[in-house]
Amino acid sequence: MKNRIKQLRQKNHLTLKEVSQKVGMANNTLSRYETGKREPKLETWQKLADYFNVSVTYLQGIDDEDYIEFACNECGHTFKVPRELETKVVSCPFCSCQETSYEV
Numbered sequence: 001m002k003n004r005i006k007q008l009r010q011k012n013h014l015t016l017k018e019v020s021q022k023v024g025m026a027n028n029t030l031s032r033y034e035t036g037k038r039e040p041k042l043e044t045w046q047k048l049a050d051y052f053n054v055s056v057t058y059l060q061g062i063d064d065e066d067y068i069e070f071a072c073n074e075c076g077h078t079f080k081v082p083r084e085l086e087t088k089v090v091s092c093p094f095c096s097c098q099e100t101s102y103e104v
């Protein structure tokens with residue numbers, strides 16, 4: 001899933017350097033977050049979300065109203081499924097069980 005950090009940064013005409021200085025991280029770290037090579041900690045997501053004045057889930061690329069949460073009966077993991085795939089659930093992304101799960 002693609003996050004919206006880069007999209008929001010460009011929309012606000014900000015450079016990597018400007019945003020990373022504001023939220024207190026190295027700009028190559030921010031760059032890795034944008035490309036998905038590194039996953040920010042929740043605390044960092046929150047800082048970035050506050051900075052862009054959006055919700056954490058929006059920044060992460062999730063539109064809450066478009067997703068529903070599934071809990072796998074086999075492994076207990078919860079995961080988000082696009083609402084339109086609710087009826088096509090095939091396999092859990094964590095354990096690949098066939099019961100509760102889905103496939104994108």
Ligand SMILES: [Zn+2]
Pocket residue numbers: 072073074075076077092093094095096097
């Ligand atoms: Zn599972």
